[in-house]
Amino acid sequence: MGRHSCCYKQKLRKGLWSPEEDEKLIKHITKFGHGCWSSVPKLAGLERCGKSCRLRWINYLRPDLKRGTFSQQEEKLIIELHAVLGNKWSQIAAQLPGRTDNEIKNLWNSSIKKKLRQRGIDPNTHKPLSEVNTDDHHKAPSVSNDKNSQDSYNLDEKASTTSYPLIDTSPPATHEFFLNRFVSTHENTLLKKPDSHHQLAGFLPFGYTQQPPSEPADLFFNTDAKSSSELITEYNTSISNPLVSISPRNQNNWGSNSNSNSNSNTNTNGFFPTNNGYNHPWGLTDGIKTQNQINGVEGEQDYMKWNDQYLSFFTGKTSIETKPEVGFIVNNNEVYHGQQSVDTYNKNLQRIATTYGQF
């Protein structure tokens, strides 16, 4: 177990970052990617440790960050996820596009905790406070089966009326919890779509690098005939298929503002395969009007994002394969103040392609 070498070094700056430092870091990562974080400060000309650079990038400078106040829907999702995952902020953050674990943690500690207590819910156990007072040995985060507590955070209808294995927070139960939610939430919208299996491909937290060997959507669309556990098994099998690669991009349209979509039908850069319903894995249409947006079908994107979140959750690998910092951001987000040229953009695309050899 090593101690980060930078922790021992003196003369490194600490505390708040200046705009100049931010600019240096952004320029460096935009141009070269972060690579090994410990070498970033030196290469970027910063008197910071690599850890500090990493943190600054992930929590503040990354262009795909949403910023701003959390919506009620986001807060609700955080509470639900916390009930299942406990203080696994990074896993919770993986389900919220554009939000960092730090941000969510802060929100939880400063606001949500208080709100839950005001509503008579213990934020640690998600049980009614009255119940917790006589049961304070129950420290591990878990959700009560008690309907009152469910209702009091205004969970969606399914969650409050269906008997999920909420007490058991082991991975299968967790996966089943969200799979049930996914299936019940989307069976109407997805099953009725004539091209729904292609639509589904856009939800998956990975992109197809070539035509898939079989119809991938069958995994989820015979929902009336398969149990959730069967579906999970099939999904897990599918992700181990060598022809289907897990994308290193964030599953939640990373590199984008909240409205960009992850299911573009438009080949905007001439580099990625024009999609036949199969999503490119990088969210590279960010900041660019997509055909769907132009055609006015953007409304479909919202539920796609949700599906994306739930499905990636099933794999239990979101914090590994899909961490946003795995790649660097290439888009025209305002954080670059419009300084990034089309040329740089294209170079970055090529660098990604070279690095990951997926195209």
Add this chain to the structure above:
DNA sequence: AAAGCTCCCAACCGCGGCAGT
């Protein structure tokens, strides 16, 4: 106006895990 208080959040700290040697 200013002192005191509270809240919020960016950043730090320290630990565990993993990979490489």
Add this chain to the structure above:
DNA sequence: AACTGCCGCGGTTGGGAGCTT
């Protein structure tokens, strides 16, 4: 097996902003 280097995570802190008295 032991050690080192690095990454990522969760807990904690410090200070600025806003509010109250």
